[in-house]
Amino acid sequence: MKLFKNMDKTTRSNLITYTMVIVAFLVMQGLGAIGGLSSSMKGQLVPITTYICLAISLNLVVGISGELSLGHAGFMSVGAFTSVVAVSMLQGMVGSPLVRFFLGCAIAGLAAACAGVLIGIPVMRLQGDYLAIVTLAFGEIIKNLLNNLWLGLDSNGLHVSMSNAAALGLEQGGKILINGPQGASGIERISNFTLGFVLVLFTLFVVFNLVNSRSGRAIMAVRDNRIAAESVGISTTKYRLMAFVVSAGLAGMAGALYAMNFNSIVPSKFDFNNSINILVFVVLGGMGNIRGGIISATLLTVLPEKLRFLGNFRMLIYAVVLILVMLVSNNRQLNNAFDMLKEKILRRRGDDDDDETPAQTAEGGAA
């Protein structure tokens, strides 16, 4: 316990987040083992882990780097479709589905990161809302291109067409991997909750280590004051691009996890609304707050499913909740009252145990 107290604040906070994720995983596994999970909940587990990964990775761009991105689902779809193709091609070569999964994930992450570089280099010339609109445009372009992409596999290798399935010219026994607007079907379902959990840990590990590194501090410096950061010799483009590309790569891996959980996926699933959903997770969880993002991603993925009995009123209620949360959390009077209450509680607790070191009391007051 002493070790825990002496740790510096970020390490402690990161450890709490890791512990939270691990405990949540164990609880879900335990519930699954004793049959405490409904089948709809079981089906939700992998999507939840996917959205947690997406929320963490988008937080890197929106919270840590301070850029508004409206095309995160675009990177997710790049990853999803790449992984489907990669895993199909590896089927003959690699026996173990576990290895195939990780290879598929890695390739998907790489492909999405490449897309991130491709879109990032031009995008990083822009600022603020202009950057947002370009990421939005990018997401739409990806969706449109995938809607017009046919990809087939036979003994001669990959066939690509932009017009229709017949133009692929597949030989007998060839398999269509991506079928235009119908997307990919007959996907090997090799992802599961445990793998999703591993991916969440990996994403957390990457993001935490990036944020607490020299580069991470540079990224945050650029966010807080671009001109000041530039004047001390930080290359703003480089660090903004770094955050953007890492985030894209992680989103691609999450997309791979998502795709390999279903029999079929369609490009239109990864549209503007999906990007917005991920953004909502990040904003409701608190920008730059990874733990908050994890919690809000989980709750907001489960909640709409739980509200299914409401039928058409479901999304209406979701919308109202969204607006109310934003209004309440940004209400200055309410926030002031809340802060005062918190301070009162903290002060009373400080009176109770006087042996606390002054440094910690100050820290508690600031929190």
Place this chain on the structure above:
Amino acid sequence: MGFLTNLINGISLGSVYAIIALGYTMVYGIAKMLNFAHGDVIMVGGYICFCCMQYLGLPPVLGVLLAVVGCTCLGVVIERLAYKPLREAPSLAVLITAIGMSYFLQNSALLIWKSDPKVFPSVISLPNISLFNGQLVISPISIITVLACVVVMVCLTLFTQRTKMGKAMRACSEDKAAAQLMGIDVNATISMVFAIGSGLAAIAGVLLCSAYPVLMPTTGSMPGIKAFTAAVFGGIGSIPGAALGGILLGVIEIFARAYIGTQLADAIVFAVLIVVLLVRPAGLLGKEMHEKV
């Protein structure tokens, strides 16, 4: 003649985008927020006009008028309830609220009018105009759309340049605090901008539904995104920019559909946007702001 037909269709579609983009750009100019609910106000305008004509049997002119009034009120109410309390909040919070509002409008429409597409009755009962022995056919709705766009543009320019309220609007978009010190009621001015933008959205909704007569709760979202793109394309915050951006975008979209492929048209529109922003980072007519230290 195919080229000319496409050009006319493009300008007509672009005029609709331009009218919607005006709403985006004015709101952005004064409140510095991306009002994602704007696209759904278009849809509401379409539905109000549809109901007036279909169920109440009112003449089209009255339907359009009621749609404008309805949407204007809706815009003001939305601003008062959802955006005004967030005036001091970070811009992302406002953005999420706007998205929430967009979901709210879409799902309310889904509950009220159900999801089945409604066929929009024609507002104008004029015959098609045939030119060059019938090689070039112009539908009256495209002429009306272009005319409406021109009228709206002229009125809006006169309004912002010549009237006191317009001057107040420009002052607020330059510097809200200074405007307040000069005795301008900033809140009333912002409400006014929302009212004008939403009223224009209703007109755009009717024009859009007349040209593409299918009305669904999601009818407004894609034109909304496109018009938003158009506003950025022309330089967000600039009124002539919105008009130019809208018309260019409409023409590009129709040409891409005709000569490259229906499926890829949207991709091309967005790709052109990205290229334009690379060359001119503040849009075609936008003012480039240099940060001062």
